[in-house]
Structure formats: structure tokens, C-alpha cells
Amino acid sequence: MPFSLGDVVMTKPILEARNVSRIFAPHEDLIGKVVRTVMRQPEPSHVQALSNISLALNTGEVLGIVGESGCGKSTLGRILAGILQPSSGSIAFQGTPLSAMDPATRVKTFLKIQMIFQDPMSSLNPRKRVSDLIAEAPLVHGLLDPKDRDDFVYNALTRVGLDPDTLSRFPHQFSGGQRQRINIARALAVTPEILICDESVAALDVSIQAQILNVFMALKEEGRLTFMFISHDLGVVEHLCDRVAILYLGKVVELGTVEALFQAPQHPYTQVLLNEIPRIGTGKRRFNPIRGEIPSPLSPPSGCPFHPRCPHSITECKQRMPGLQEVGHEHLAACHLLNGTTSHPLMELSK
């Protein structure tokens, strides 16, 4: 039985991933399949990008998704945004599974979930003017009267801090930070309820990143939006998010409020991550890194995916994947060392 967040948190989930898995398999046509069968070749290897993830996004919160490359954080974002289909499991919007909706309702639902990507240039059509980029979706979906188009774009640009007189320019005439503002304005144009931001500030310079983070913070203050903020940058996540989920090789290894997770990380991987981010103010220092690389999702290790690199691994870790369990108030972690007790050697380490 997978855990349910419903009884832990008070607020209602707006978007839920229920036991979501996603497998990427190489495309095989009929001829390829026949050749493989005749030649008795092994089946092509699959990548298990996500395995059995259950995660709820609560109304009005900012949920951070953190992990290193290949952990499945972007796949999760794309599945929740409806860009990718889960291989198994389901997505529920306000309690209703998307699969149970009729096509028209599903389209309406996906409009409420918008995504902002990492590279602000490649996510904007270079041949379209800003006004077209922003007004296209609301016009297509009948949310906007063509008469009001200019006023609409004017307001949309003002909202994200762009000079509204730039509405007839092309994306290449803007700087990176301004382009990301256009992306935000475009996502907001269809009045979404959920914004999924996939590394949306990662490609920006520090001073520009601060500007965009402030735009997100202001939107958060307005209180009408729910965010899922996918990032590898723990500093940014700590600043912006209410809750964080740490992903490792397609699995949630720890989930909790920012306060709990950053002050008392429970999973060894989270502890390692927090230990190894460079911070200003520590002065010149030596790192004490863990060994090993992130395993290939093509051949994930048995049991707990982190065990080959874990400084505390025990035999059980090789055999069985630990499930998520409560380790504190609104705080879950998946580690055998945390079994049944909240006072264990890892707690001391995190101090």
C-alpha cells in the first residue's frame, strides 16, 4: 500500500501522481521485432525513469523537486503537465483521475497546468512576435476576445515586469532574463492554477536569476497559483519552496517541509547533497565527498538505489527497496536505517 499524503497535510491536493512509473524503451518497428526474435537477440534495454512515485501537490504551495541528472525530475514534471504519459499509475486533478475525464474536460484541465522550461530561447518560436506568443493560446482556447488582444498582452507583459512597448518584438531581441519573463507571461496567459517550472532559472546569470525568482515570489504572494519547482539548485529551492521532494534514480527518497528537510535531513543522500553544495561564507574549505557516480538507469542497483554510494549501507539495503516512512511531522524518508525509530545514527550526523 503506497503512502497517502492526505492524512498528513491539511490542505487539499490539487494535483496528484498516484503510483506513477515511466519506462523509456527504444522504438522497435515490426521488422526489427521479427529480426530480433529470429536472431534470438535479447530484448532491448529499458530505462526506468520513474518507479512508483506518489506525490501530491497541495493547493497554493510551492513544491520543490530536487535531484541530480537522470533522477527523473524532468520526466515527473512532464508527466504531471500532460506532455508525457505514465507507463503505469495515474494523474489526478482535484481528485479526479485524468483517465476518467472526457477529452474536452481533459483539454480544459491541462490548460490549468502550465510549464516553464529551462532554456528560454528554445521554448519560444523565433519567428513569432511577443504579442503572438502570448495571445495565441488564449485565442485558440476561446479565453480571449480578439478585440481585447492588445490590452491583454499589455497587461500580461506588465505583470512579469517587461516593458509593454516591446510587444511587437521578436524573441531574439531580448536578453535571457527577459525571454524567461516572456515564457512566464505566456504560461500565465491561459490563467493556469498550476505552474510547473523545470529548471527555469538554471540557465540565467545570478543577478538575472534573482529577478526571475522575485517574479515567482510575487506570483506566489498573489496566492492563486500552485507551483512545482524542479531544480538541482538547493539554495534556490530552500529560498522559494514550502516542501521538497528529493529524487534519486526515479524514486522519492525524502519528502518534507523545507524547514524540516534542510535542518534535519534524514536520508543519507539528502545529507550528502546538503553537505556538498558550496556555500558562501564557509570560506576556503575541503569537501568530503562520497565515492562513486550516479548509477545508470539502464542497470539500476538492486534494493535501495543509493546503496552502492551510501556511507552507512547495510546488507538489507542491497536486497530490498525501503519504502517511504514517517520520520517526523510531514516528513517522510525511504531508508532502512530509519526503521521504526527516530533516534538513530543518521540523526546525529545531520546535526
Place this chain on the structure above:
Amino acid sequence: MTQCILEIRDLTTRFETKQGIANAVDRLSLQIYEGEVVGLVGESGSGKSMTGYSIMGLIEPPGSIVSGSIRYRDQDLCALDKDQLRQLRGDRIAMIFQDPMMSLNPVLRIDTQLIETLKAHRAIDKQHAIQRATKLLCAMGIPSPEARLRQYPHQLSGGMRQRIAIAIALLLEPDLIIADEPTTALDVTIQAQIIHEFQTLIEGRGTSVLWITHDLAVASTMADRLAIMYAGQIVEFGPAVEVLKTPAHPYTAGLLRSIPSRNIRGKPLQQIPGSTPSLTHLPPGCPFAPRCERATSVCSTEPPLQHISASRSAQCHFPWGMSS
């Protein structure tokens, strides 16, 4: 007093483009002493990589070094011919790039590339060359180095490739390494490993490093001294701890305030308004003035290089910490 290994004086590297003349590096002066790590920090387009390329003699048309000097010990690098520079490069001064795929040859095996580097500068037989390479790969934290040596770059992960690129740079035990964003493309845990191994190796050998990065946090954990670049100029220079604790230049202060930190969680960040100016259309005087909170009319004139203390300087009309 330790010896000065590299001294850059009034270096200007200019690019003549259709849009106009851009000084990617603008009258830059910098000294690197024996065994120290200097962090060169700036945002994109600030000229930090171009500074590294200028030292290595890698500036190609339409760019050129138009004035200034780069002295390595007692040699003027700008005055050397191609062959002399090639002798020095890779041997005494080495460079590590952000993307290891750019510096590794995709069609040559790792061992070929390592041996090639050794043989280009030393009379060494293959046996010894391989021994030396294996030892270094081991020190860079590469498991089963003998097997890795027989592989091609595409068979390795990004972290492994960067370790190989660093190993090649360290192979001839250079005096100076120019590291251009070597860990930017890597994951946090891999970055920590590589920095750890790199630090161990350079400290053992007393190698000097110019660590070029956009990431102030990485620079602060690596560098003894920090140089902050903006629009081709070093706007602030000094011991890393002091620069980060009490920044003198408004740009440094602005950068530090832009970084999310624990103390201001959930509060709006104090952003630097505007964006970095185009190098072809710089404002007169201080290039940072249009974005600066402290700017007055004086700032449209060239800011002086002011010495905050014996070891610290800032290119600004109104730096903090001046005892006037």
C-alpha cells in the same frame, strides 16, 4: 614572500565585430603567486573566459590582444612566437575547459591522448608514460584506470571525462592551471569529488590556479583571492574571505545579495536592476553605473582604481570601506 608566477598588465583583448568594437578584456591587471588559487568570477559576457584564452594565446581573429603584457615568470607571453608558446602551453601552463568533449579527441583512445601529451614535451618511453598516466588517473578518483585507458571518450560519463581532461592538464605538473568553469556542467556530488581530488593534487605540487567561474559559492570554497569581473574589467580584487564578507564594489555587493541564502528565506531578493550592457555599446565612465544604486553624475567619468587596504582594490568612485 612567494614568487609571482603570472603578471598581467593592462591587458586589452579586442573583438572587431559588425556591431562595433568590443573590448572583451579591458585594461585588466592581475597577479597570480606561486601556489595560490585565484577565483575569477563574473556573469556571462564579462570577459572571464577571454582572459583565460588571452593567457593561453588562444585568441583568434576577429579578436586580438591590442595592448598590455602577460608575463609568465620572466617571459612575455605576448612576445613569444607560435613554437615557443606551444612549448610552454600544456607543459608549464595548462588549461581545463568546461566541456571535456571539446578538449578530448573523440576518435582517439584515452591512453593515446595522455601519452601524446607526455611525448610532446618529454623524452619518455611508452611504458613509463602509461605508468605515469595510470597513477594520475588513480589520483583523480578514476576506478580501474587500466581499463579506462583503453576506452574512448564517448564510453565515459561526463564526470569521468572531466577527470581525464584534468589529468591531462596535470600530467606535466604545470606551474599554472587555467580552469574555465570545469565543474559547471556537473552534478553536485560529482563536483564535490572532482574539486576534492583537484585540490589534493594541486596542494601537493604547489600549483597555481586561475579558477574561472560564474558561481560565487564554488569560488569561495576554492579561492585564496577573488577577482570580480564586469564588462571586461576587474571591478574588485582581494582576499576571498574579505571580498565576500565586506564587498567594496557595489556590483560585488549586488551579486552577493542576489544569491538566495538561508537568512532571507522567502523574502524577495535584492536584485540588480537591468541587465549586463552590450560590450559594443558601453555607457561612458563606469560600465556598472546605469545599474548602480550608488551612482552619481561623477560615475559617467572613468572610475579610479582605489586601494581599500594593502591587499584589496576596487575600480569605483564610491567603494565601501574606504578610510577617507
